[in-house]
Amino acid sequence: MSLASVGTNCSASALPSDVLTTGIYGMKSRLRKAATPYIAVSFALFFFLAECLAQNVRAHDSVEGMRTFLAGMPKAELHLHLEGTLSAETIVEITNRNGIDYFTTAAEVEQSLADRPPGLMGFLEHHFKSQNVMQTRQDFYDATYNLIEKLHENNVIYADLFFDPQAHTSRGIPFDEMFKGIDDGRRDARAKFGVTVNLIMCINRERSVASAFEMLDQAHAVRDKIIGLGMDSGPEYGNPPVKFRDVYARAREEGYFLTGHHDVDVRDSVKHIWQSLDIIGMDRIDHGLNASDDPKLVAELARRGMCLTGSPVKRASDPEPQDIDRIRALDDAGVCVSLNSDDPAEFETGYLTNMLVLFQQASEYTKSDMTRLMFNAFDALWLLQDEKDEYVDVLKEYAVNNDIDWNEVTR
Numbered sequence: 001m002s003l004a005s006v007g008t009n010c011s012a013s014a015l016p017s018d019v020l021t022t023g024i025y026g027m028k029s030r031l032r033k034a035a036t037p038y039i040a041v042s043f044a045l046f047f048f049l050a051e052c053l054a055q056n057v058r059a060h061d062s063v064e065g066m067r068t069f070l071a072g073m074p075k076a077e078l079h080l081h082l083e084g085t086l087s088a089e090t091i092v093e094i095t096n097r098n099g100i101d102y103f104t105t106a107a108e109v110e111q112s113l114a115d116r117p118p119g120l121m122g123f124l125e126h127h128f129k130s131q132n133v134m135q136t137r138q139d140f141y142d143a144t145y146n147l148i149e150k151l152h153e154n155n156v157i158y159a160d161l162f163f164d165p166q167a168h169t170s171r172g173i174p175f176d177e178m179f180k181g182i183d184d185g186r187r188d189a190r191a192k193f194g195v196t197v198n199l200i201m202c203i204n205r206e207r208s209v210a211s212a213f214e215m216l217d218q219a220h221a222v223r224d225k226i227i228g229l230g231m232d233s234g235p236e237y238g239n240p241p242v243k244f245r246d247v248y249a250r251a252r253e254e255g256y257f258l259t260g261h262h263d264v265d266v267r268d269s270v271k272h273i274w275q276s277l278d279i280i281g282m283d284r285i286d287h288g289l290n291a292s293d294d295p296k297l298v299a300e301l302a303r304r305g306m307c308l309t310g311s312p313v314k315r316a317s318d319p320e321p322q323d324i325d326r327i328r329a330l331d332d333a334g335v336c337v338s339l340n341s342d343d344p345a346e347f348e349t350g351y352l353t354n355m356l357v358l359f360q361q362a363s364e365y366t367k368s369d370m371t372r373l374m375f376n377a378f379d380a381l382w383l384l385q386d387e388k389d390e391y392v393d394v395l396k397e398y399a400v401n402n403d404i405d406w407n408e409v410t411r
């Protein structure tokens with residue numbers, strides 16, 4: 001960022017008023033008298049510019065200080081779609097490798113992203129096109145491995161990763177081929193980068209209940225390698241959580257943790273969140289930020305310690321990340337809400353560090369506030385308490401080393 005783009009507060013109050021009003025040295029000659037105002041103004045200008053520069057440097061330092069703090073923060077990602085992490089270059093590489101007549105240049109991918117209609121369904125239109133390039137076990141391996149390398153660069157030390165089996169099996173890709181690619185990719189990346197990644201298999205909500213049951217059957221042999229069952233895709237209206245009540249009930253019996261998408265500003269969002277709490281018994285709520293519209297729901301989420309995975313993403317055309325006010329309202333009410341990148345290759349917010357930086361700049365949250373939102377992510381992990389505590393301790397040590405009062409984080 002250039003100095004010029006950093007906001008400052010230079011004003012006339014920065015002028016040394018005594019210099020302006022009294023002149024200097026009390027010079028007596030007419031010439032000196034005539035020159036005095038010019039000298040005084042020069043001095044004033046000098047002080048003014050020096051103060052402006054100092055303010056700019058201080059503001060720049062604090063922006064850079066915050067960026068460094070957020071970049072170095074140990075992180076957890078709980079809302080991240082494997083299929084939303086393919087870069088334009090990777091899409092083209094896989095397309096060429098598979099000899100498909102599809103996106104042939106990265107520019108075409110970028111254009112498709114830029115042209116997508118606003119809203120969830122517009123987003124999914126592009127998302128489906130790009131995920132469909134993946135066909136072989138190698139494609140899934142590469143996507144997973146490359147993603148985890150990116151997570152490591154963002155100091156993400158733990159992630160729950162969504163994947164959409166039905167989006168692939170419906171194209172004729174065997175479940176086992178897809179799954180082995182993902183699982184081997186995460187195993188090798190873990191050995192290399194030390195990032196723990198657990199997998200959440202998602203129901204595509206627009207598909208049938210029978211198809212969701214079939215997916216559970218296909219996953220049976222690798223049940224112990226999948227931590228949770230989620231639900232994504234769309235449209236959400238017409239495909240509410242209760243549609244999959246029996247699928248979720250069986251998944252619960254089989255030991256999966258349960259979650260599901262409640263996209264923001266979808267019709268009946270609040271009703272769907274209540275269903276997911278009271279009928280499905282979800283363990284986390286994905287998005288769900290419309291809960292802030294219903295004070296009773298806010299109180300219930302806080303009472304249950306239920307965590308929401310917020311994703312304040314941003315398209316190139318948006319001035320700032322979405323949903324900041326809702327996240328603030330929920331956080332202020334004591335609801336556990338975290339920040340997540342969702343589909344980092346498909347939003348301008350990108351990977352988690354960049355998203356946190358953009359969110360912080362727009363919200364003006366303090367370092368303690370940003371640490372609390374990250375603490376919420378670690379607090380929401382589906383791990384044993386002592387495993388969770390180990391992660392929280394890593395974050396706590398980082399916070400304390402950065403002079404943050406932990407009581408403000410866990411206020």
Ligand code: ES4
Nearest residue numbers: 081232233234261342343
């Ligand atoms: C998605 Cl509903 C939704 N939102 C964001 N990313 C997605 N990928 C698949 N479904």
Ligand code: ZN
Nearest residue numbers: 079081232342
């Ligand atoms: Zn999502």
